[in-house]
Amino acid sequence: MKDFTFKGLGTVWSIIVDGTSLRDETKAAIVQYVAWFEKHFSRFLPGSEVNMFRESPAGDFVVSKEFALLLATAGRLRTLTDGAYDPAVGTILETAGYGGKQGLKPLKKTVPTLPQWSLADTTLTIDGPIAFDLGGIGKGYCIDKVANILRRFGCDYYLVDGGGDMAVTTKADGSAWRVAIEYPGKPDTAASLAELSHQGLAVSDSFRRKWGKWHHLIDAQGKKPIEGIIGCAAVAPDTWAADRMTSGLFFAPVESYPALAKEFAASYLIFRSDGTASVSPDWGGEIFN
Amino acid sequence: MFKIHKGIVLIAVVIVLSVFIYYRYAAKVFQASKNEEAVLMTESVPVGSKEVSAVATFDTPGDYAEHLRFIVTVDTQGVIESVKTVDAATNEIPEKKIEFNDGLLVVIKGKKLSELTAIDNVGKSSLTTAAFNSVIDQMKAQL
Numbered sequence: 181m182k183d184f185t186f187k188g189l190g191t192v193w194s195i196i197v198d199g200t201s202l203r204d205e206t207k208a209a210i211v212q213y214v215a216w217f218e219k220h221f222s223r224f225l226p227g228s229e230v231n232m233f234r235e236s237p238a239g240d241f242v243v244s245k246e247f248a249l250l251l252a253t254a255g256r257l258r259t260l261t262d263g264a265y266d267p268a269v270g271t272i273l274e275t276a277g278y279g280g281k282q283g284l285k286p287l288k289k290t291v292p293t294l295p296q297w298s299l300a301d302t303t304l305t306i307d308g309p310i311a312f313d314l315g316g317i318g319k320g321y322c323i324d325k326v327a328n329i330l331r332r333f334g335c336d337y338y339l340v341d342g343g344g345d346m347a348v349t350t351k352a353d354g355s356a357w358r359v360a361i362e363y364p365g366k367p368d369t370a371a372s373l374a375e376l377s378h379q380g381l382a383v384s385d386s387f388r389r390k391w392g393k394w395h396h397l398i399d400a401q402g403k404k405p406i407e408g409i410i411g412c413a414a415v416a417p418d419t420w421a422a423d424r425m426t427s428g429l430f431f432a433p434v435e436s437y438p439a440l441a442k443e444f445a446a447s448y449l450i451f452r453s454d455g456t457a458s459v460s461p462d463w464g465g466e467i468f469n
Numbered sequence: 470m471f472k473i474h475k476g477i478v479l480i481a482v483v484i485v486l487s488v489f490i491y492y493r494y495a496a497k498v499f500q501a502s503k504n505e506e507a508v509l510m511t512e513s514v515p516v517g518s519k520e521v522s523a524v525a526t527f528d529t530p531g532d533y534a535e536h537l538r539f540i541v542t543v544d545t546q547g548v549i550e551s552v553k554t555v556d557a558a559t560n561e562i563p564e565k566k567i568e569f570n571d572g573l574l575v576v577i578k579g580k581k582l583s584e585l586t587a588i589d590n591v592g593k594s595s596l597t598t599a600a601f602n603s604v605i606d607q608m609k610a611q612l
Contacts, residue, residue: 194590196589196590339589339590341590344591344592344593344594345592346590346592357589357590358587358588358589358590359588359589359590359591359592360582360585360588360590360591360592361591361592361593362582362591362592362593362594363577363579364594366579367593368581368582368583369579369580369581369582370579370580370581370582370585370591371577371579372577373585373588374592381592382592383592383593383594384594385594411594413592451577455576456575456576457575457576457577458575459575467575467577468577468578468579468580469575469576469577469578
């Protein structure tokens with residue numbers, strides 16, 4: 181059923197189109213864009229824009245429009261989570277041994293002071309060396325961009341899967357795509373079944389990239405991995421919103437969930453470590469008890 | 470004698486007044502709390518599961534009464550399948566009451582993906598699966 185599969189952003193992508201066939205030039209444009217995105221925004225590539233300020237002194241720097249947009253969005257999420265989410269946490273991840281070049285073993289036990297940054301239009305102001313991590317907002321953005329490319333090349337009905345997160349329209353006959361949502365940490369087990377049309381879905385868990393006592397999800401204020409929530413899924417009008425919603429759910433206190441849901445127009449599922457799950461009142465999918 | 474009689478009258482007046490005040494005000498408080506008791510309703514829902522709902526009425530800080538309907542779906546084992554809250558009058562989800570729902574938990578046991586039919590795709594945390602797949606050969610080798 182998959183019409184096209186390729187690797188990008190460290191994961192496997194697959195695209196299904198309905199009512200038309202995927203042309204080679206469309207495939208090429210998609211692969212080219214994802215490669216461009218990775219080159220510019222991957223924390224693992226030394227030449228990327230997120231790594232451009234690793235040795236910079238304090239001061240103002242002009243960044244690309246796309247990076248400014250991603251940083252502005254990250255800044256908004258930082259506000260919504262009261263500072264718990266911060267893309268500058270890339271600096272801390274590196275100290276914990278999760279850098280691009282290092283192995284998976286934590287290098288130091290001490291946690292550095294979180295670098296400060298702010299953005300005005302395309303001018304980034306920093307207080308010294310800083311490494312950004314756009315994890316939690318970058319992939320959803322990229323998936324929506326791939327969806328845009330499909331539309332530009334005449335594919336009106338599609339499902340874009342970027343390693344488990346996805347953007348969909350309807351099928352050619354107008355029906356919704358049926359998407360199972362995997363239970364966090366339990367491969368081959370579905371927690372819910374959602375019918376998606378003209379929506380984005382993001383699924384996130386805290387098992388991924390977990391080693392030692394560190395998760396990849398680090399609370400920038402507490403500077404320690406987030407506990408309690410093992411995973412979540414969000415459905416929103418687009419994948420970028422859904423992706424940011426899952427990040428918000430991990431980092432924001434429960435009291436902020438209604439505000440997050442409103443900000444991203446998202447419904448959600450939250451899986452807790454005690455085996456219980458919270459379901460937002462407007463979650464449209466079937467739940468498997 | 471006359472003086473004692475006057476005292477009794479005074480006591481009687483106090484009692485009558487107390488009873489009056491009690492019924493005039495305290496009874497109202499009780500009535501209000503009676504309204505908060507849920508009115509249970511049961512509706513028939515297909516295939517083994519049962520949907521029950523209840524309307525709760527309570528006063529808001531804005532000085533008017535809210536009527537909310539809580540709808541709970543339970544399976545034959547009595548396990549909660551879903552919970553939702555709607556405005557009792559309009560059947561719409563009242564925006565400001567969303568926090569009510571967030572406190573409600575369900576237990577999800579999950580279902581084997583192979584048991585689901587006509588699935589177009591699976592949403593998942595990619596890195597878990599990628600990590601799992603990357604070690605599956607190592608695990609097989611240990612068997």
